[in-house]
Amino acid sequence: MIAPIITKLRKSNNELDHKLTSTNKKILTDMIVYLRVSRIPDRQVEHIRQDLLHMILDAQERGQDISSVIGMDYKVFCDEIIANAASKTLMDKVRESIAIIFSCIAVLLFIQLIFSGFLVSWVRSGFSLTEVDFNIPISLGFVLSVIVFLSAAWIIVIFIGKHAFGLTEMENNNKSQSKAYYRKRILIGTTIGLALAIFFFVQFKLNEITLFSVHAFVLRSA
Amino acid sequence: MISIRETYGYEISEKLTEHGFPNISEGTIYPLLMRLEKNGFITANYKQSSQGPRRKYFNLTEAGLRELDAFWERWILLEHAIHQLFNLKEGMSNDSSNYHQAEKK
Numbered sequence: 001m002i003a004p005i006i007t008k009l010r011k012s013n014n015e016l017d018h019k020l021t022s023t024n025k026k027i028l029t030d031m032i033v034y035l036r037v038s039r040i041p042d043r044q045v046e047h048i049r050q051d052l053l054h055m056i057l058d059a060q061e062r063g064q065d066i067s068s069v070i071g072m073d074y075k076v077f078c079d080e081i082i083a084n085a086a087s088k089t090l091m092d093k094v095r096e097s098i099a100i101i102f103s104c105i106a107v108l109l110f111i112q113l114i115f116s117g118f119l120v121s122w123v124r125s126g127f128s129l130t131e132v133d134f135n136i137p138i139s140l141g142f143v144l145s146v147i148v149f150l151s152a153a154w155i156i157v158i159f160i161g162k163h164a165f166g167l168t169e170m171e172n173n174n175k176s177q178s179k180a181y182y183r184k185r186i187l188i189g190t191t192i193g194l195a196l197a198i199f200f201f202v203q204f205k206l207n208e209i210t211l212f213s214v215h216a217f218v219l220r221s222a
Numbered sequence: 223m224i225s226i227r228e229t230y231g232y233e234i235s236e237k238l239t240e241h242g243f244p245n246i247s248e249g250t251i252y253p254l255l256m257r258l259e260k261n262g263f264i265t266a267n268y269k270q271s272s273q274g275p276r277r278k279y280f281n282l283t284e285a286g287l288r289e290l291d292a293f294w295e296r297w298i299l300l301e302h303a304i305h306q307l308f309n310l311k312e313g314m315s316n317d318s319s320n321y322h323q324a325e326k327k
Binding site for chain 2: 051054055058068069070071077080081083084085086
């Protein structure tokens with residue numbers, strides 16, 4: 001649950017964001033992405049974002065380049081901020097992890113609600129409360145897919161965050177458009193495709209094993 | 223700077239540059255201001271500025287004032303020690319120069 005004050009701050013920061021030049025916006029986005037996956041609590045990252053926005057907008061007004069304010073190496077600047085900012089407490093980490101996990105599970109449960117055929121049956125029955133079985137089976141395949149998708153999403157977010165500056169540099173670097181670069185992308189794509197195919201095949205087999213059932217209205221309220 | 227009067231990041235960097243500190247930008251001192259605030263030596267509050275977005279102004283706390291006094295005491299001791307070393311170095315340079323002059327005679 002995001003505190004109202006942080007929501008208000010985020011909204012104000014989003015408005016200030018529009019005043020940045022496209023170059024400065026890109027640089028600031030990379031910095032904030034990098035800071036978000038660090039040990040700094042989310043609410044403090046939003047305050048830091050506000051401070052950086054003010055600094056960069058002031059520099060824009062003075063006709064100065066962003067590097068005159070924060071230097072040439074943005075990663076080093078961010079590392080200095082991380083070193084001097086307060087760290088997440090154990091409670092912060094637990095709270096954020098629970099919020100993310102339950103949000104993802106809610107989305108996946110809603111998808112399960114759709115693909116289990118319950119919604120179609122319920123609509124066809126005219127939203128009857130007696131003619132439809134409200135117990136939705138939760139299979140081993142579904143539980144496995146939730147764990148795998150959550151873990152994969154977590155790894156991808158952390159990877160993108162930690163390598164925010166490197167990924168932007170790669171995108172800007174025309175030399176990366178070489179044969180070796182394309183071969184590498186094809187190899188990674190094929191590996192991911194193969195992994196997904198194996199995963200869906202295993203899940204299909206494991207879907208026959210029902211672990212427990214949940215009432216549809218519980219899933220709906222999730 | 224903050225002990226003199228309430229001030230903001232860009233003004234601090236400008237004053238430091240005026241006093242001879244080279245290449246001090248607002249970004250250079252930002253992490254330091256964060257650390258001072260985290261340790262309770264300064265407090266920050268936002269005020270509307272006449273020239274644009276609200277500015278973050280800093281004030282020294284009681285703990286900050288005590289830490290500043292302690293810093294000056296440490297600095298005076300360090301300055302004295304370095305001054306002694308500098309005198310020793312100067313003394314050794316003079317002795318070496320006198321020796322070479324005596325050898326020439």
